[in-house]
Amino acid sequence: MKNPFETPERAAFRDSVERFVKREIAPHGEDWDEAGDFPWELHEKAGALGLFGFGIDEAYGGLGFDDAFMRLESGIALAYGAPGGVNASLGARNIMTGPIAALASDAIKAEVLPGIVSGREGGALAMTEPSGGSDLSRLTASARRDGDTFILDGEKTFITGGMKARWFVVGARTGGEGFGGISLFLVEAGTPGFTRTALDRKMGWWSSDTASLHFDAVQVPAHRQLGEEGVCLLAIMNNFNYERLALAAGCLGMARRCFDDAVAWAKQRETFGKPLISHQVIRHKIADMSARIDALHAYLLHIAWTLNEGEIPAAELAKVKFTASQTAEYCASQAMQILGGAGYLRGQAVERIYREVKVMAIGGGSEEIMKDLAFRQMSL
Numbered sequence: 001m002k003n004p005f006e007t008p009e010r011a012a013f014r015d016s017v018e019r020f021v022k023r024e025i026a027p028h029g030e031d032w033d034e035a036g037d038f039p040w041e042l043h044e045k046a047g048a049l050g051l052f053g054f055g056i057d058e059a060y061g062g063l064g065f066d067d068a069f070m071r072l073e074s075g076i077a078l079a080y081g082a083p084g085g086v087n088a089s090l091g092a093r094n095i096m097t098g099p100i101a102a103l104a105s106d107a108i109k110a111e112v113l114p115g116i117v118s119g120r121e122g123g124a125l126a127m128t129e130p131s132g133g134s135d136l137s138r139l140t141a142s143a144r145r146d147g148d149t150f151i152l153d154g155e156k157t158f159i160t161g162g163m164k165a166r167w168f169v170v171g172a173r174t175g176g177e178g179f180g181g182i183s184l185f186l187v188e189a190g191t192p193g194f195t196r197t198a199l200d201r202k203m204g205w206w207s208s209d210t211a212s213l214h215f216d217a218v219q220v221p222a223h224r225q226l227g228e229e230g231v232c233l234l235a236i237m238n239n240f241n242y243e244r245l246a247l248a249a250g251c252l253g254m255a256r257r258c259f260d261d262a263v264a265w266a267k268q269r270e271t272f273g274k275p276l277i278s279h280q281v282i283r284h285k286i287a288d289m290s291a292r293i294d295a296l297h298a299y300l301l302h303i304a305w306t307l308n309e310g311e312i313p314a315a316e317l318a319k320v321k322f323t324a325s326q327t328a329e330y331c332a333s334q335a336m337q338i339l340g341g342a343g344y345l346r347g348q349a350v351e352r353i354y355r356e357v358k359v360m361a362i363g364g365g366s367e368e369i370m371k372d373l374a375f376r377q378m379s380l
């Protein structure tokens, strides 16, 4: 469909991301995923393209501007051509630079952001704990003030990028109950008492490094507290909004990839003496996928426009997050069915995406939590 928000700059940016994915990732992606890792230089190449610089000042290596359409299109292109694990590890830093840009002192920004935005160093956001991720208002990691430091204790889990990152934005309780008692801290890997364990037996996202983090009386300098106690809520909620946009864009890229691979297969495969694509049942599957993909794209474009207008459409971001994961799940299932037995073999995108869709329905705000949030935002 024609995109009414297209500009020459956005088209050029999208083309450069698509070319990057085709050249640097697609030829190796499935092998990297099987191997469970990919070369660090890809982070730096993605950084050079500007993929980590949205909303970050040029003084800290960022783009010096934000554009939700560019975020959207780059998210779609990456998910179309890159395994979810590669995408997740690259993008992990994008969910932790927001709170730093919003809350950190200039000195911290100058120390931390250039390395992360350029891709030379990794960053991760550590909120989820073994006791749960949906209700962050009950997180239990604690940070106790002791002179010029905070003493951090607790556990985090499912942290994307967590095995390789140098910098972590960690949520910990400094005060009473609820979000008001939570603060954010910037913690550096290698600080005594901070250890990490790989979670490497995942259903999907094999090439991403996912970690459990352990904080045992870790001393965090007081100037590495991001903002003041209790400001966590606003910074993190705003951050989650952009994470939801990115995850929904990823779902659209995955759905499109499933669609294209299914159509290509249906054109060349013959059953009952004619191409698979000429059977009406298969055509209906393709039409159903296409309609859902178009609807999701139109929804996302409208949300991107609203974000660019300076508004945060929280209800729509929640709704589009679960609409997107359901669309990706539907398209992965239909594409797998069209590919038949060939779809069940490893080393190709449809099988991988079929495994990867579930995390899109769980991570960054699960479908249940998004529906509840959307309902509450509607003030019915």
Ligand SMILES: Cc1cc2nc3c(=O)[nH]c(=O)nc-3n(C[C@H](O)[C@H](O)[C@H](O)COP(=O)(O)OP(=O)(O)OC[C@H]3O[C@@H](n4cnc5c(N)ncnc54)[C@H](O)[C@@H]3O)c2cc1C
Binding pocket: 092, 124, 125, 126, 127, 128, 131, 132, 133, 134, 135, 157, 158, 159, 160, 161, 202, 205, 210, 359, 362, 363, 364, 365, 366, 367, 368, 369
């Ligand atoms: C591969 C992967 C990468 C991740 N990366 C990160 C990361 O980088 N940083 C980070 O902080 N976290 C990360 N997460 C954690 C993710 O955000 C959480 O898994 C998610 O928030 C859900 O939390 P939970 O798994 O503890 O489920 P729970 O909170 O225990 O919930 C379990 C199930 O119950 C449902 N549920 C919960 N409460 C309700 C309710 N009131 N009504 C109805 N249903 C409910 C949930 O939707 C979910 O389906 C990652 C997770 C995965 C799997």
